Amino acid sequence: MLPFCDQDQSDLRVQVRAWAEKWLFDRSDEDIDQRARRLVRQLGQESFLNYVIAKDYGGARSQVQARDLCILREELARGDALADAMFAMQALGSYPLTRAGNDEQKSRYLPVIARGNCIAAFALTEAEAGSDVASLATRAIRHGNGFRLTGIKRFISNSGIADSYIVFASTNPDLRGRGISAFIVDATTPGLIVKEKTALLSPHPVGVISLDNCNVHEDTLIGKEGQGLQIAFQTLDLLRCTVGAAAVGLAQRALEEAIQYGKQRRQFGRAIAEFQGNAFKLAEMATDLEAARLLVYQAAWARDCGDDNAKQKSSMAKLYATEAAQRIVDQALQIHGANGLIAGCITERLYRDVRALRIYEGTSEIQKLIIARELLK
Ligand SMILES: Cc1cc2nc3c(=O)[nH]c(=O)nc-3n(C[C@H](O)[C@H](O)[C@H](O)COP(=O)(O)OP(=O)(O)OC[C@H]3O[C@@H](n4cnc5c(N)ncnc54)[C@H](O)[C@@H]3O)c2cc1C
Structure with missing residues (x-):
């Protein structure tokens, strides 16, 4: 059972994970725009985008839930960073309407965004x-x-x-x-x-x-x-901890790849994971990842409950998870040696994919400002 989530959400995680493993683990050669469009259509067909809008307009629940978004982002990012980004953008580009749009605007845009027919x-x-x-x-x-x-x-x-x-x-x-x-x-x-x-x-x-x-x-x-800036900040407040969830997904994949490679690659007559230096690396990566995941789901739960400290918790989750993911991906690549650098291989991709998360939707430094402001008020 996923911490801070109910059974329904744990079931959602199993469902998305199975879908991601089937459809996202093997990359196609399409160009980026073509792949992005196809992914949005697929996410709509699978009803995953129903979680970015509210039930009144065809969504999955009466209100958009941060925990659902985190589960989807974590599992999609574990499969393919672009699938996660396309999912996140349907949320970012629709939540201002959910929060502040009138009925006509919501009726016109939200159902088609959820079906993947409007990017x-x-x-x-x-x-x-x-x-x-x-x-x-x-x-x-x-x-x-x-x-x-x-x-x-x-x-x-x-x-x-x-x-x-x-x-x-x-x-x-x-x-x-x-x-x-x-x-x-x-x-x-x-x-x-x-x-x-x-x-x-x-x-x-x-x-x-x-x-x-x-x-x-x-x-x-x-x-x-x-009211525009207030609407923008309300939207970013919802999405902030979900960026942390995407980071957790990328880091989870990096850890899995490092474990698998460490067991299979042999040097000096034994699997490299048997060297304590590498085993300790894996232990530290797993611990860092678990801490990041707990912060992310705690922040999402706090937001869904309307907790007063949700904003600060979200910033902590984004800050910690994105920085941890960078460390974990870097260590995973180190365990792969030169093989990890080959263009197009999973570790090389993760190394490039993870970097932007520390910058978009509020850099790590801006998250520290938010956390400190809450501490000092
Ligand atoms: C992949 C990607 C997708 C994006 N998508 C979108 C999108 O869809 N829509 C959109 O509107 N934007 C988008 N952005 C832009 C993103 O939100 C900005 O890059 C981000 O807000 C940071 O702004 P900046 O890059 O101009 O950095 P700057 O604000 O110029 O910051 C530069 C550096 O200074 C630091 N800094 C700035 N101010 C302070 C301060 N007060 N104290 C301490 N340090 C500070 C920053 O942390 C950073 O390290 C995207 C960016 C990326 C990388």
Whole structure:
């Protein structure tokens, strides 16, 4: 039984694990966008995306649960980092609507996102607004029966393959963070242009979006004017511990690969796992992983229960799990020796896949700021 989870959630874990082992362990040669699109469709067909939206709009439960998202992210990441990323983006690109959208917006977007028929994106980051999102420069100026959006967003996951973007723009720059509003914008809206596909260390469909006098109707506004940053933070609060879960999934796979290789690879007449130096490495990796997993599921449980300390626990979980996963993957590669570096092999892939988790949705340093702020308030 998974700690902090009920039987239903433990069953979900068994189901996703079996699916991931069947469909994700062998990589196809498709290009990244094609593979990303296919994965979203498959996740929809398997009903896994039902966990990113609420029951009223076709979802699995009355409310979106962090523990469900963690289970899915952990098991998908154990199979394929891109499958995890595509799952996470359907949550990131829909939760602002779940939290603050009106019934019409929810009815239009949430069911299709859950079926995998609409790929979602979340466009917050800009060149001068990374960790400091309140300083974003994209403007939304009242125009006709809506707003005119102007600005450039970068590092936007699903750029070019998304069907809908949650766009954050300032309706009142004088108010800084309190002047930011959120909009749901269809990818086909004139003026929304994919300027660049950005190649990263690990394959991920990310890029630069330009909003070039992009006119949107008033009914694309999510919540009220000025609530955008609050909506963004509520969304990131839900997703934060789930990034830790993805890290746990990658680290779990790395540990399994290291154990298997350590037992099979022989040097000096014996399996390398028999050397105490390597056995101790495995013991430390397993202990680090277990600590990370417990922090992640504790944080998710705290969030689902509405615990006052959920925010701090989520930051601790993301910080610890992503840093631990980096250590574990590095040690797994060390145990593989040069074989672990061969391009395309699982350890080489994990080594590249794990790195971004310490950066996106709040860097490790930003998690420390959040934890310290809670301690010192
Ligand atoms: C794979 C990937 C996918 C992404 N997808 C999306 C997406 O879909 N949508 C989106 O909007 N964004 C996305 N991003 C962007 C991501 O959210 C930002 O990269 C992240 O918020 C950090 O911003 P930055 O990279 O500009 O770093 P900066 O903010 O420039 O930080 C640089 C360094 O300074 C440190 N630092 C900054 N401020 C402080 C401080 N006050 N105290 C201490 N240290 C500090 C940081 O921790 C970091 O080490 C994605 C990024 C990646 C890597």
